[in-house]
């Protein structure tokens with residue numbers, strides 16, 4: 376542990392996959408450092424002693440030849456990454472001194488990815504010792520997993536690396552780690568925070584859809600059928616054109632909504648998932664949500680909502696909290712808080728907390744944050 380003054384306290388993060396979500400996080404950190412008094416766009420301006428600007432990227436890994444070997448700030452705008460809508464031209468760069476390193480490819484880059492990306496020269500050392508050394512040297516507190524959807528093996532590989540290196544793991548993607556007892560028990564035993572799985576974006580389709588189905592239940596309306604169709608133009612959506620990579624994404628997105636509705640729903644009447652790639656949308660995502668139900672005396676009720684959001688900043692607004700809470704949990708040696716923050720901020724939290732309403736999860740994490748303020 377470093378002797379640090381409160382102002383110097385940093386959340387040292389390692390970034391796995393320097394795509395659009397990482398870009399939004401980096402530019403967001405720069406934005407809040409540039410204007411430390413700004414509170415707009417943040418659920419928690421402070422998490423314990425940490426501001427949004429306290430998040431410090433200290434290591435990053437990718438496989439794209441256009442990103443590996445570059446300073447992180449340059450890599451964030453390289454390869455297939457798009458403008459994510461944060462006005463960064465006047466912002467002080469973040470991660471300029473960090474060189475993006477080559478991670479293992481494993482199942483990270485699928486067929487769609489390989490159409491558009493050239494892999495950097497391969498890195499043969501798959502035993503992980505070199506990466507653990509890189510993590511220790513750069514003193515990473517929290518590893519942020521931003522691999523493409525369908526990276527099952529690669530995500531498990533990195534979760535094991537987090538355990539071996541002794542850092543917290545935030546799993547932003549729909550591969551089940553925090554949801555699995557196997558991993559949850561091992562992180563608990565190691566007293567390391569494990570937060571995940573699959574970011575529930577700040578004001579995203581999942582959060583909105585959960586609120587709607589909860590409202591149906593609260594107001595005595597029977598929900599008969601629902602869909603949530605999602606389109607976007609970034610690389611995440613392009614990768615999701617490969618159907619074979621989508622099983623856990625569909626499960627994560629569907630269960631996030633059905634868990635919020637306390638009655639039975641026929642799975643045949645629920646259709647939720649990524650739907651198409653529309654190139655000209657860029658980093659904009661559109662979600663079309665429809666709910667059909669029956670109200671008083673069986674009278675029909677229909678609801679259609681369209682949500683248009685900047686996809687990647689919508690994820691960064693969540694990760695900025697998850698990273699800081701993971702660090703605070705490390706400081707407090709209280710890895711158990713991870714479950715509540717997973718329920719509040721992620722689509723597929725551990726089963727034990729998956730059905731608690733968002734408001735309850737929010738209140739619990741709020742109480743945990745203020746309860747230990749003095750520590």
Ligand SMILES: NC(=O)c1ccc[n+]([C@@H]2O[C@H](COP(=O)([O-])OP(=O)(O)OC[C@H]3O[C@@H](n4cnc5c(N)ncnc54)[C@H](O)[C@@H]3O)[C@@H](O)[C@H]2O)c1
Pocket residue numbers: 391392393394395396397436437438439442456478479480481482483484492520521522523524529547548549573574575576609610611614686687689690
């Ligand atoms: N709102 C959101 O944007 C949102 C919400 C929920 C979940 N997610 C998930 O977060 C993840 C990241 O999203 P994104 O938009 O940044 O994706 P992206 O496709 O822009 O970025 C993925 C990055 O991973 C790199 N990569 C591929 N294989 C790798 C490997 N083996 N090792 C290291 N790096 C590798 C790619 O080169 C790329 O830089 C995706 O799985 C996405 O589904 C995003």
